[in-house]
Amino acid sequence: MTASHVTPEQVWTALAAVPDPEIPVVSVTDMGMVRDVTVDGGHVTVTFTPTFSGCPALHVIRDSIGEAVRALGVEDVEVRSTLTPPWTTDWIQEGARERLRQYGIAPPAPAAASPLISLDPDPTRCPRCGSLNVRMTASFGPTLCKRLYVCDSCREPFEGFKSV
């Protein structure tokens, strides 16, 4: 396959297999991080939006995107980042939410519904038993995108995705 035969669909498919380095059960497209793919002759441009601005995995994600496209035989790859519109957890795909839940991470509540500046945490459901009878035990978790909870129904501790 030569570079000129690569279609945007093929690039999207390749990117769908690039895992989030911190949550390997979801891919960068599952997370809604890939915003645009353009193919212009042999030149492929991928535009992605960073999740959290201080996320230490961002350079890994950027490199992985470039490698995945080069693996299609494309030599001329440009990986751009954009801040607009800002990434929101509302862009996480439905299937990926279910995979997060099975992995033990409560998926985020809808972000569009909550005000940006609020002192009240978002409602969260236990990924194991589905109960809303949960307590946040730490508002920051092992990665920037997660918080720690304990379920008072099934007694399991779990991680929850922040809603942004």
Add this chain to the structure above:
Amino acid sequence: MTTLTPIQMEAVIRKLTALADDEIILAHRDGEWTGHAPILEEDIALANIAQDELGHATLYLDLRRSLDNSDADRLAFFRGADEYTNVRLVELPKGDWAFTMLRQFLFDAYEALWLSAAQNSNYVPLAEVAAKAVREEKFHLQHTALWVERLALGTEESRLRTQNALNELWPHVAQLFAPLPGEADLVAVGILPELEKVRASWESFVLPHLTEKCDLLLPMVPAQASEGRDMHTEHLAPLLAEMQSVARQHVNAEVW
């Protein structure tokens, strides 16, 4: 509007650098708790907050680079105390837990409200950065507001420590709302938010939390910051010496 005149560009660069400097220095003070916070969860929380603040510094310095091709690592690791332009609030030693949480709360509220206003900047790259960063500040503010409340309404000792922290920090707050040279011109053309308006919204948010909710007493201090961001306390130079030691010992290192 994204085309800046040379004078505007100089003032924007000055502002972006000041914004980044606040974040870098505060992140360093927060990072000093790594391995020392009262409980593991708070160790992790403060490390998260420090990481976010450094992320915001990176956003500001990336914007600056697009204007003057400057290098963020050089700016962070090879400027001395006389060149840093952070507010004195963030460079004060980390103190006890009450001091750390109260300082972070005062700063988080300022940052969240400034960013919220800066989303309306007609300098599009800044509006974009603000829209991104403000979403992260929400989590800091939820966390530190709760800690201030918990400490202020906790034991006699935690209350005393929180009040002492407020007494010590309060005189430094005004500097957050002191405009930089050239800033008024940027406000006039819609590039930057007006600090007096940010201050008003900050007060309407912070004051009820401190006094009504947490039952703390506001210290009586002069309303205005006397000196500019080029004047620092004796605490900044030792902080930078520690923060910059590795970079300065390995000047040609390429990967951090």
